[in-house]
Amino acid sequence: MLDTMLLHIDRQSSQAVYVQLANGLINLIRSGILKPGTRLPSIRVMAAELQIHARTVVAAYDEMAAQDWIYSKPRSGMVVAENLPDLKPRTFRTSLPAAADKSAAGADPQQQFRYVINDGFPDHRIAPVEQLIKLQRQAFYNDDVERTSMYSDSRGSFRLRKTLAEHISGSRGIAMTPDMLLLTRGAQMAIYVVAAALIKPGDEVLVGDPGYRLATAVFEQLGARITRIPVDDEGIDVDQIEMACKRKFRLLYIVPHHHHPTTVTLSAARRMKLLSLIRKHRFYTIEDDYDYEFHYVHRPILPLASAEHDGHVLYIGSVTKNLAASMRLGYLIAGEDFVSRAAQIKKVIDLRGDLLFEDALAVLFEEGIIQRHIRKSLKLYQQRRDLFCGLLEKELGDYVRFRKPDGGMAVWVQFDGRFKLSVIAARAGEQGLKMSDGTAYDPVAERLNGLRMGFASLNEREMKKVTAILRKILEQY
Amino acid sequence: MLDTMLLHIDRQSSQAVYVQLANGLINLIRSGILKPGTRLPSIRVMAAELQIHARTVVAAYDEMAAQDWIYSKPRSGMVVAENLPDLKPRTFRTSLPAAADKSAAGADPQQQFRYVINDGFPDHRIAPVEQLIKLQRQAFYNDDVERTSMYSDSRGSFRLRKTLAEHISGSRGIAMTPDMLLLTRGAQMAIYVVAAALIKPGDEVLVGDPGYRLATAVFEQLGARITRIPVDDEGIDVDQIEMACKRKFRLLYIVPHHHHPTTVTLSAARRMKLLSLIRKHRFYTIEDDYDYEFHYVHRPILPLASAEHDGHVLYIGSVTKNLAASMRLGYLIAGEDFVSRAAQIKKVIDLRGDLLFEDALAVLFEEGIIQRHIRKSLKLYQQRRDLFCGLLEKELGDYVRFRKPDGGMAVWVQFDGRFKLSVIAARAGEQGLKMSDGTAYDPVAERLNGLRMGFASLNEREMKKVTAILRKILEQY
Numbered sequence: 001m002l003d004t005m006l007l008h009i010d011r012q013s014s015q016a017v018y019v020q021l022a023n024g025l026i027n028l029i030r031s032g033i034l035k036p037g038t039r040l041p042s043i044r045v046m047a048a049e050l051q052i053h054a055r056t057v058v059a060a061y062d063e064m065a066a067q068d069w070i071y072s073k074p075r076s077g078m079v080v081a082e083n084l085p086d087l088k089p090r091t092f093r094t095s096l097p098a099a100a101d102k103s104a105a106g107a108d109p110q111q112q113f114r115y116v117i118n119d120g121f122p123d124h125r126i127a128p129v130e131q132l133i134k135l136q137r138q139a140f141y142n143d144d145v146e147r148t149s150m151y152s153d154s155r156g157s158f159r160l161r162k163t164l165a166e167h168i169s170g171s172r173g174i175a176m177t178p179d180m181l182l183l184t185r186g187a188q189m190a191i192y193v194v195a196a197a198l199i200k201p202g203d204e205v206l207v208g209d210p211g212y213r214l215a216t217a218v219f220e221q222l223g224a225r226i227t228r229i230p231v232d233d234e235g236i237d238v239d240q241i242e243m244a245c246k247r248k249f250r251l252l253y254i255v256p257h258h259h260h261p262t263t264v265t266l267s268a269a270r271r272m273k274l275l276s277l278i279r280k281h282r283f284y285t286i287e288d289d290y291d292y293e294f295h296y297v298h299r300p301i302l303p304l305a306s307a308e309h310d311g312h313v314l315y316i317g318s319v320t321k322n323l324a325a326s327m328r329l330g331y332l333i334a335g336e337d338f339v340s341r342a343a344q345i346k347k348v349i350d351l352r353g354d355l356l357f358e359d360a361l362a363v364l365f366e367e368g369i370i371q372r373h374i375r376k377s378l379k380l381y382q383q384r385r386d387l388f389c390g391l392l393e394k395e396l397g398d399y400v401r402f403r404k405p406d407g408g409m410a411v412w413v414q415f416d417g418r419f420k421l422s423v424i425a426a427r428a429g430e431q432g433l434k435m436s437d438g439t440a441y442d443p444v445a446e447r448l449n450g451l452r453m454g455f456a457s458l459n460e461r462e463m464k465k466v467t468a469i470l471r472k473i474l475e476q477y
Numbered sequence: 478m479l480d481t482m483l484l485h486i487d488r489q490s491s492q493a494v495y496v497q498l499a500n501g502l503i504n505l506i507r508s509g510i511l512k513p514g515t516r517l518p519s520i521r522v523m524a525a526e527l528q529i530h531a532r533t534v535v536a537a538y539d540e541m542a543a544q545d546w547i548y549s550k551p552r553s554g555m556v557v558a559e560n561l562p563d564l565k566p567r568t569f570r571t572s573l574p575a576a577a578d579k580s581a582a583g584a585d586p587q588q589q590f591r592y593v594i595n596d597g598f599p600d601h602r603i604a605p606v607e608q609l610i611k612l613q614r615q616a617f618y619n620d621d622v623e624r625t626s627m628y629s630d631s632r633g634s635f636r637l638r639k640t641l642a643e644h645i646s647g648s649r650g651i652a653m654t655p656d657m658l659l660l661t662r663g664a665q666m667a668i669y670v671v672a673a674a675l676i677k678p679g680d681e682v683l684v685g686d687p688g689y690r691l692a693t694a695v696f697e698q699l700g701a702r703i704t705r706i707p708v709d710d711e712g713i714d715v716d717q718i719e720m721a722c723k724r725k726f727r728l729l730y731i732v733p734h735h736h737h738p739t740t741v742t743l744s745a746a747r748r749m750k751l752l753s754l755i756r757k758h759r760f761y762t763i764e765d766d767y768d769y770e771f772h773y774v775h776r777p778i779l780p781l782a783s784a785e786h787d788g789h790v791l792y793i794g795s796v797t798k799n800l801a802a803s804m805r806l807g808y809l810i811a812g813e814d815f816v817s818r819a820a821q822i823k824k825v826i827d828l829r830g831d832l833l834f835e836d837a838l839a840v841l842f843e844e845g846i847i848q849r850h851i852r853k854s855l856k857l858y859q860q861r862r863d864l865f866c867g868l869l870e871k872e873l874g875d876y877v878r879f880r881k882p883d884g885g886m887a888v889w890v891q892f893d894g895r896f897k898l899s900v901i902a903a904r905a906g907e908q909g910l911k912m913s914d915g916t917a918y919d920p921v922a923e924r925l926n927g928l929r930m931g932f933a934s935l936n937e938r939e940m941k942k943v944t945a946i947l948r949k950i951l952e953q954y
Binding site: 013014015019022023026027029030031063066067068069081083084112113116118119121124129133136137140144145146147148149150151170171173185186188189192196200201214217218221267268269272275297298299301302306307308324325326327328344345347348349350351352354355356434457 | 490491492496499500503504506507508539540543544545546558560561589590593595596598601606610613614617621622623624625626627628647648650662663665666669673677678691694695698744745746749752774775776778779783784785801802803804805821822824825826827828829831832833911934
């Protein structure tokens with residue numbers, strides 16, 4: 001007979017008592033303690049032992065019978081079903097942590113910080129978010145987006161692809177159609193999808209050194225062998241890429257405009273040579289142009305993808321950088337066939353993007369709101385770059401090396417070897433300043449001892465605070 | 478000397494004329510027509526030939542000089558930079574389609590439909606979306622979500638994981654902590670991430686037949702060998718899984734609650750046997766429980782994941798089914814170590830989910846709004862199931878086979894062999910009714926000749942319209 005001590009009823013639980021009882025009994029059956037053919041205690045006995053109402057026991061037994069765990073046997077009452085395999089009796093224990101109270105005890109690991117230095121994101125406070133949210137709401141109540149979403153195009157909202165194709169043709173000199181665009185949740189997913197379409201385990205992939213760790217991580221996840229090519233003040237070393245051509249590598253990943261992390265721009269001479277290598281050796285190149293619009297010294301440099309490359313340059317961009325860090329939309333530009341193949345892969349990863357968000361963004365592009373916002377933020381970020389670099393020089397000049405970037409939203413700042421970035425970042429955290437400890441770069445912190453300091457999202461007051469906190473930490477190091 | 482006929486200025490373009498000129502010249506340099514050392518026409522000549530203002534030419538030359546494409550040589554004017562590799566002259570053409578006007582001509586391929594039969598999604602018209610959007614807006618202006626998003630936990634919003642862990646512990650009998658939860662963009666991404674963590678090319682994966690094509694597609698994309706196990710009225714054939722254990726397969730994918738597409742529930746006896754096989758042979762099992770809450774005959778059956786399995790059952794659920802098709806949030810429940818590994822993979826695919834959406838959802842769970850919505854929709858969907866199955870019987874009984882499902886949001890409907898689903902779907906499209914042609918199932922349409930008809934999102938008027946349209950098509954077939 002069943003020892004009712006094995007059953008635990010929690011009256012504080014939001015779960016109905018009869019459900020707790022039924023689930024407890026089912027677990028005992030599954031764990032082999034209650035064997036097929038065993039009689040369950042009568043309703044009266046069970047109710048008395050557990051000090052619950054008889055009706056509750058009836059409800060639990062009914063539920064279990066409906067699920068075929070037990071059945072009513074004449075003159076025996078409820079009996080555990082006999083067509084269940086006979087499992088060896090064993091102690092009922094779960095390999096999962098015991099109780100839910102750990103979750104109650106666990107505090108939010110996301111500390112609150114007064115100041116944050118990010119990797120180079122826009123200032124969300126100036127983004128046209130009110131309109132965006134209003135439009136998302138409208139898109140939701142526009143019945144068709146919602147009703148037909150399961151039949152949607154896996155390349156993403158046609159409306160957004162159409163207006164984005166026009167925007168890109170105009171701003172980047174890439175002659176294109178909506179069918180050459182694949183929308184993704186941020187540029188990261190575009191990198192993943194392209195790589196998944198191209199890489200087999202064991203393939204060689206070339207990346208910059210230093211480089212963007214999360215791109216390298218994609219290629220590693222897909223089983224690629226990574227070869228690191230040095231990046232200097234003119235960008236990635238194209239002569240070394242040329243040498244690698246002898247052994248037929250599969251894919252090159254570059255960030256020619258504002259290299260991550262060091263923000264350098266690939267020189268015109270190297271661009272030319274790289275294009276000729278791509279044409280001659282026909283290797284695939286991911287051109288990650290994540291913050292194209294934000295160039296302050298001259299107009300943005302035309303992407304490699306705007307030149308002749310016979311479909312071997314796969315261009316990746318981001319709308320996130322025009323809006324806010326949490327509003328993620330990236331895209332891939334490639335030939336229609338490649339986009340179709342990539343869309344199939346995207347679909348098995350992320351069924352159908354965020355159609356409401358995509359349609360709302362489309363309206364913002366159609367009405368020129370994003371374009372105006374880009375022009376406005378370009379001016380603001382240029383001022384902030386100048387201001388921040390001035391502060392870096394004045395307050396931290398004795399401790400750091402940096403070069404004022406021609407574009408982008410971050411300065412690459414390296415600390416003098418006496419000061420370890422990981423230590424600085426930890427102490428900054430204690431002062432309420434969250435900053436990178438360098439682990440987002442490839443190779444990681446130790447060698448580079450530097451971080452990208454995003455200036456675009458900091459106003460003057462915040463910049464002064466941030467540099468003051470860092471100065472104090474460095475003075476007292 | 479340069480033939481200015483090669484330069485095309487479009488005064489209607491939204492792109493500034495000086496930018497068009499600079500980009501045109503850069504393209505000529507890149508394509509080898511303008512060779513290193515070549516003198517550019519003087520400002521006066523260029524302006525006259527192109528009939529543009531001299532200041533525009535100056536701006537273009539300044540821009541190009543800033544980008545290092547040309548330089549000012551004493552007594553020669555502007556000259557193409559000499560440190561560019563000497564490329565063979567070639568016609569400048571792009572492998573990309575010629576003009577952007579194709580995009581203007583291309584109509585939205587997404588037709589408008591008056592009626593839509595989906596795969597089994599909730600009715601978005603009753604979802605608590607107003608609150609959700611309001612909360613998303615609040616989350617955006619709560620500075621910290623946005624500012625610290627790049628430092629966010631790759632498992633997803635802690636706040637949502639915490640409240641969801643409580644909800645799941647209570648409703649599904651899985652003792653768990655927030656650290657055992659990974660949030661994803663829909664259940665599809667959870668399947669992908671789990672599979673990417675476990676599968677190497679060549680590994681054997683077992684799936685149901687018929688089954689969910691987009692799960693099979695994940696395993697195929699990752700290079701797995703697929704073995705199909707028959708699914709009958711009691712669910713997947715566990716005896717055949719037992720036979721497969723002899724050869725040590727890697728992963729089993731099952732939908733035990735409401736199998737996709739046929740909606741059958743795995744019988745208690747087979748569940749028991751499957752659990753004992755998992756314990757004995759220690760293969761990994763993805764338990765896809767995408768619409769757990771929606772069971773009408775009895776309480777939902779406890780997941781396999783709630784029993785003892787030593788971490789070999791990876792449980793996947795969906796919040797999308799509680800809200801609306803376009804509002805995608807899925808999750809994985811597994812041991813903490815596995816979740817950490819999966820989070821690393823998720824991060825390289827989708828940097829950091831939609832934090833604003835996740836935090837807003839957290840509030841809806843904390844306040845019990847989703848829970849109330851689930852209870853409310855459960856009642857409504859049960860009524861709709863009964864109504865729809867009644868209509869199917871009455872209007873289409875001569876043409877179709879189906880079984881009233883115990884749960885879920887769809888009926889599995891198979892047409893009599895005389896009527897081809899692909900033909901019916903095409904004709905329905907002409908009548909303004911969008912429905913699946915069966916290609917979302919595995920294996921595809923031909924053999925099954927059936928589709929899932931989602932009833933949850935259709936009100937009475939729509940159901941009557943839909944069945945009337947189908948009846949007419951079948952009568953006139």
